[in-house]
Amino acid sequence: xxxxxxxxxxxxxxxxxxxxxxxxxxxxxxxxxxxxxxxxxxxxxxxxxxxxxxxxxxxxxxxxxxxxxxxxxxxxxxxxxxxxxxxxxxxxxxxxxxxxxxxxxxxxxxxxxxxxxxxxxxxxxxxxxxxxxxxxxxxxxxxxxxxxxxxxxx
Numbered sequence: 001x002x003x004x005x006x007x008x009x010x011x012x013x014x015x016x017x018x019x020x021x022x023x024x025x026x027x028x029x030x031x032x033x034x035x036x037x038x039x040x041x042x043x044x045x046x047x048x049x050x051x052x053x054x055x056x057x058x059x060x061x062x063x064x065x066x067x068x069x070x071x072x073x074x075x076x077x078x079x080x081x082x083x084x085x086x087x088x089x090x091x092x093x094x095x096x097x098x099x100x101x102x103x104x105x106x107x108x109x110x111x112x113x114x115x116x117x118x119x120x121x122x123x124x125x126x127x128x129x130x131x132x133x134x135x136x137x138x139x140x141x142x143x144x145x146x147x148x149x150x151x152x153x154x
Contacts, residue, residue, distance in 0.1 A: 004095040009042035013058035021078040059083040071107040
């Protein structure tokens with residue numbers, strides 16, 4: 001059974017997942033501009049890290065970055081390779097969306113690389129649709145931008 005909770009990013013198993021995320025990006029986009037991410041970079045008040053666990057083992061995570069304007073960006077979704085297809089990604093998105101709605105966040109945004117077809121398909125199944133690049137991003141030939149309205153604006 002997959003359990004989802006908001007947790008501190010300062011854990012060894014989270015660091016391992018983030019290294020896996022960086023490795024996936026490097027394989028999909030060799031030589032392309034990428035920014036490595038560390039647990040410390042996710043340990044800020046405006047970021048909530050959602051962690052999926054099975055039997056206590058972290059099998060996936062994603063971050064919700066509150067932009068402070070009624071929207072939030074989803075960053076660094078990763079599911080351990082051995083658990084892809086298990087429903088962990090969908091469970092993480094559902095938990096993240098429920099928390100965003102609870103907080104009064106009305107729009108979720110994300111950027112996904114054009115070669116990451118599995119992630120793109122997951123986001124589309126979850127109701128995300130294409131949108132224009134949003135700050136701080138600019139249109140980019142290797143990026144797709146997606147959005148989802150999760151609650152009515154206040």
